[in-house]
Each structure stands twice: as C-alpha cells, then as structure tokens.
Amino acid sequence: MTRLLQCVAIFGICMWSSACATRAADLPVESPVLEPVRGLMDAFNSQSPADMGGFVAEDFTWYQIDGDDMAIVARGRDSLENGMVAYFRNLPSARADFEFLESHGAYAFARERSYWTVGGVERSQSAVAVYHVQDGLIRSVWFYPAEK
Secondary structure, three states: OHHHHHHHHHHHHHHHOHHHOOOHHHOOOOOOOHHHHHHHHHHHHOOOHHHHHOOEEEEEEEEEEEOOEEEEEEEOHHHHHHHHHHHHHHOOOOEEEEEEEEEEOOEEEEEEEEEEEEOOEEEEEEEEEEEEEEOOEEEEEEEOOOEO
16 A cells, blocks of 8 residues: 555656646546546536535545545545535635646546635645546545645
C-alpha cells in the first residue's frame, strides 16, 4: 500500500506543476474512466447527493491522505450521500471544477479546485485526487491535502 501511495504522490507532484495545468473544459473525454468522475463533479455542482451516489459503487470508499496518515471520510454510497447533504447545508455556495483531469488504466488523476463564499468573500482551494473506476462506477477516491 505504501508503494502505491508513493507512486500516486509522485504523479500528483507532476500535476501541480504549471506545465501540466490544463482546464478540464479543454480536455476531451478520451476514456470511459473519466465519465463517472465528470458525472460526480456535475452532480456535486448541482448539489445533488443522490445523483452523486449514482456515480459511485455501493462499497465506495473516500480516503483523505495527509502526510503519512490516511483517514476514511466516507465508506459506502449511503455514507457519501449523507455526508454531502450535511456539507451542502453548511456550504450552500460550494462548487468545484477540474484544473487537470487525465486517466491511466482504471485510474483518473485530477487537480480539483473548490469554491465557496463566506461573509460575501469567495474562497477557493485546490487538491489532488486519484479515482479508481471499476465497472463504470467510482470504487475509491484518494484526496491529498488542499492548497490555497
């Protein structure tokens, strides 16, 4: 598992470089692996937890990685949907887009930028995410620490 995380981290470093930066709108859908990832983003931007659940496997797992630590944010489709209901209730202005999106085999690699408004001031941050897609559904996602 540590070797996989190291490989994913190295790829993530490449995505952070300005040479790799490409707007998602400019990227063609070249792989069916990208379809559920884009669908999940669209459902997020529609603030529809139920629609988000339609793009993930029943046994979906969302991991948050921070240095040597890895925590599970959501385990299972219902956990994702319930968590996102609370998230959108607390951040009704939340939206996101891809700054970079590419696939390799059953994996999609993304740099995502999220936006929200607090006290009339728009804020944003970006994070690297790696999605594992199987049978047309997202089985797992690993999110790395966000940067401003």
